Every structure is written in C-alpha cells, then in structure tokens.
Amino acid sequence: MNHNEIKKMVLFAVMTAVAIILHFVEGLFPMPVAIPGIKLGLPNIVSIVALYLFGPYAAFVILILRVFITSFLYSGFSSLIFSLTGGLLSVMVMSLFWKFREKGFSIISASVAGGVFHNVGQIFAAVAVLRTSAVFSYLPVLIVAGVATGTITGIVSGIIVPRLSRIYHINK
Amino acid sequence: MKKKDFLIIVFFLITAVILWLLVNITLADITKGEVVIYKEGKVFATIPLTAEETVIVEDEIGNRNVIKVEGGKVTMTEASCRDQICVHTRPARKDGQSIICLPNRVAVEVRSTQKNEIDGVSE
Numbered sequence: 001m002n003h004n005e006i007k008k009m010v011l012f013a014v015m016t017a018v019a020i021i022l023h024f025v026e027g028l029f030p031m032p033v034a035i036p037g038i039k040l041g042l043p044n045i046v047s048i049v050a051l052y053l054f055g056p057y058a059a060f061v062i063l064i065l066r067v068f069i070t071s072f073l074y075s076g077f078s079s080l081i082f083s084l085t086g087g088l089l090s091v092m093v094m095s096l097f098w099k100f101r102e103k104g105f106s107i108i109s110a111s112v113a114g115g116v117f118h119n120v121g122q123i124f125a126a127v128a129v130l131r132t133s134a135v136f137s138y139l140p141v142l143i144v145a146g147v148a149t150g151t152i153t154g155i156v157s158g159i160i161v162p163r164l165s166r167i168y169h170i171n172k
Numbered sequence: 173m174k175k176k177d178f179l180i181i182v183f184f185l186i187t188a189v190i191l192w193l194l195v196n197i198t199l200a201d202i203t204k205g206e207v208v209i210y211k212e213g214k215v216f217a218t219i220p221l222t223a224e225e226t227v228i229v230e231d232e233i234g235n236r237n238v239i240k241v242e243g244g245k246v247t248m249t250e251a252s253c254r255d256q257i258c259v260h261t262r263p264a265r266k267d268g269q270s271i272i273c274l275p276n277r278v279a280v281e282v283r284s285t286q287k288n289e290i291d292g293v294s295e
Binding site: 078082103104105106108109112113116126129130131135136137139140141143144146147151154 | 174175176177180181184185187188189191192195210213268269270272274275277279
C-alpha cells in the first residue's frame with residue numbers, strides 16, 4: 001500500500017463516520033410534522049462530496065457502509081431496505097450527472113436529482129414491502145420535497161468540495 | 173447555479189405537478205367505496221365506506237393499530253408505532269387514498285367498489 005492509498009482509505013473511513021454522525025444529528029431536530037416521512041438528507045452531503053472528490057466507487061462504498069451501520073445502530077432491519085434502495089438509486093443517478101459534469105450540469109443538478117430519486121426509491125421499496133400501489137399517490141409530494149432538500153444539500157456540497165480538494169490535494 | 177440546474181429543478185417540479193394532477197383526477201369522490209386493511213401485505217379486513225366501525229389490528233409481538241371508519245372516511249386513531257405518522261395522516265375518503273403505518277406493516281386503502289378496468293393493470 002502506498003502513501004496515497006492509505007490516505008484514501010483513511011479519508012473513506014472519516015467520511016463514513018461523518019455520514020453516520022450527520023444521520024444522528026438529523027434525527028435530533030424533527031422536520032415540521034405536516035408532511036410525514038421527509039428528511040433533510042444531511043448524510044447525502046457526504047455521498048455527493050465523496051462522488052465529486054473520489055468518484056462513484058467511493059460514493060457507493062461510503063453509502064453502503066453508512067446505511068448498514070446506521071440501520072443496525074439506530075433503526076433496525078426494516079429501515080435498511082428503505083435506506084438502501086433509496087440511497088443506491090440516488091447515488092446511481094448522481095453518478096450519471098457526475099459523468100456529465102462538463103456538459104453544464106453542476107453539483108446542484110446532481111444533488112437535486114439525487115434527492116428526488118432517493119425518495120422515488122423509497123416509494124418503490126414501500127410498494128414492494130406493503131404490496132399496494134396506493135403509496136404512489138404520495139409521489140408528487142416526495143418529488144417536490146426531494147427538489148427542495150436536494151437544492152440545499154447541493155449548495156452545501158458545492159461549498160465543501162472545492163475546499164476539501166484543495167486541502168487534500170487529491171489526485172483523481 | 174447554472175442554467176441547466178434550473179432546467180433540472182423545473183423539470184422535476186413539472187413532473188410532480190403532472191403526477192399530482194393525475195392522482196387527483198383519477199381519485200374521484202366515491203360514495204360506494206370500501207376500506208381495505210392490509211397487515212403484512214395480506215388483506216386483514218374489508219369494510220364498506222358507509223359503515224360505522226372500529227377495527228383493531230394486533231399481532232403476536234404487540235403491534236397495535238386502531239382504524240376507525242365513520243362518516244364516509246377512514247382514520248387511524250391509534251398506533252403503537254414510534255413515529256405516529258399514520259395517526260397524523262389526513263383521513264382517507266377517495267379511491268386510492270391510503271394511510272400507512274410502516275413500522276407495523278399496516279396499510280389502509282380506500283377503493284371504489286365500482287369496476288374500473290384500469291385498476292386491473294396494477295394488480
């Protein structure tokens with residue numbers, strides 16, 4: 001293992017830890033209860049930052065580690081299914097936007113699409129678990145929520161990424 | 173923020189509006205409807221929407237939900253789950269509307285008893 005690999009490994013571990021803490025912090029302040037099931041998606045900031053600093057591989061690794069650890073620590077097995085389908089779909093879509101980042105799609109596009117598809121993924125998981133298509137009627141609300149939270153996390157990530165890449169001198 | 177970011181945001185918002193309209197148009201008000209209660213994906217009970225009835229759904233591990241049908245609408249009045257999202261959900265009265273309690277795997281769905289051919293597709 002050379003110096004660079006060790007540095008990356010440590011950074012992956014640190015980012016996973018940050019994501020777990022953000023998940024916990026998010027649970028501390030509940031969103032206005034008028035619309036159930038909506039979260040700010042703070043841990044998603046870590047996924048985006050990992051994606052733009054190290055690429056899709058890092059984003060997927062950190063996501064999967066985070067989802068498993070937070071599910072077993074805080075919420076249990078049933079939430080694992082929802083977090084995992086939502087998270088994987090979200091990172092997949094964001095990776096697509098990351099690939100086309102030179103075609104005029106900034107980090108905010110990626111984040112907004114990621115937020116929306118995170119919720120879409122969870123809806124599909126809910127349909128599969130509950131075996132009722134009635135859940136789909138909730139989709140429009142969740143899309144709007146995904147756009148709103150995605151914009152916020154996108155702006156935050158847009159501030160973080162250039163700073164971190166300067167500090168860590170990451171070789172892509 | 174670049175121009176294409178705005179396009180992405182607008183695109184998603186328009187998609188949401190279209191979906192919302194579709195849901196609201198297809199969910200026509202019904203007087204002849206029934207309430208279907210699912211537990212763990214299986215039908216637990218079916219009650220006509222015109223009835224006045226309270227159903228208690230319980231399982232071996234103590235999960236408990238109380239569902240009330242009254243005045244042409246259905247509400248979840250009590251649930252043993254932690255988040256209480258189902259209890260705060262608005263009453264369901266139209267075809268396709270639902271109240272869902274994920275932690276207890278309970279879903280309450282209102283559906284029209286009038287035959288609709290499109291509904292068969294999603295089964």
